[in-house]
Amino acid sequence: MSVSLRIGIIGGGGWLGGAIAGSILDSGLVDARNLCLSYRSRQPDCFPDSFWTRDNQELTDRSDVVLLSVRPDDWHPLAVDASGKLVISVMAGIRLSALSERHKTGRVVRALPNAAAEVAKSYTPWIGASGITGDDRAMVRAIFETCGSEDEVARESDIDYLTGLAGSGPAFPALLAAAMMRHAVARGLPAEVARRAVNTVISGAGRLLERRNECPDNVVQTFLDYRGTTAAAIEGMRAAGFDAAVGEGLSAAFKKSVSMGAVS
Ligand SMILES: NC(=O)c1ccc[n+]([C@@H]2O[C@H](COP(=O)([O-])OP(=O)(O)OC[C@H]3O[C@@H](n4cnc5c(N)ncnc54)[C@H](OP(=O)(O)O)[C@@H]3O)[C@@H](O)[C@H]2O)c1
16 A cells, blocks of 8 residues: 555544544554644644644545544534545444435445554444445555454444444443442452452453454353353353343444434
């Protein structure tokens, strides 16, 4: 992929836009001078060698690829003409057809990275409209590989589902960690020790899963077969409705994602 490529990130001053900008610069996919970022209220002081603007049409005109990374509500008033260009949205809920109509291009992609893009560990599912080319596909892969790993999915409804599972995903281990921490502190453990124990367990477990790359059910079964404290904990959590609670949460996220698209 050429470093002369020009990429523009609308909302580049935000959480996800900034994380993607950091990853594509760190990987060398794009040269800092060919990266354009837009902001709304205050120009961030990061990426000083890149071009910052408040004018999203100017950003689009200067770019070959435009990445949309504003909140869905802020996209509704965003009238940018990107005729003939590749537009990649990372916004939850906004449909390919709406993106294509609004930005006057058939080369549109919906992608769903997550907050782990900040540490180049995002999982990013994506889908393109029928107007995207083979080169566009390679470009989308190259961008999201700099942020972690990616998959092209077959149906737009898969993106709606994965918006909850993968897009919101980094929140779930944090939720588990918060519940573990509350329990430990209630049992009298000093907060500092509980925090270090819980955070290290969660990040270590992530590393282990990554290295083994096994089906999670097999990992759980290995712990169950050990028949020790871990099995007692897993059985207690399951009896209290752990699997059902996770299923309920993922279904709620899917419904929310679909409803966000319906109002676009
Ligand atoms: N964060 C995640 O983990 C995550 C995961 C998956 C998908 N997403 C999607 O990514 C998108 C961005 O999320 P985020 O978490 O990065 O939100 P965020 O931190 O609020 O960033 C959005 C940025 O867009 C800016 N903005 C709004 N309107 C603008 C405009 N007209 N021109 C230029 N900049 C504008 C905002 O500026 P102000 O400072 O003025 O508000 C803000 O800096 C959302 O659509 C979300 O659905 C996020």
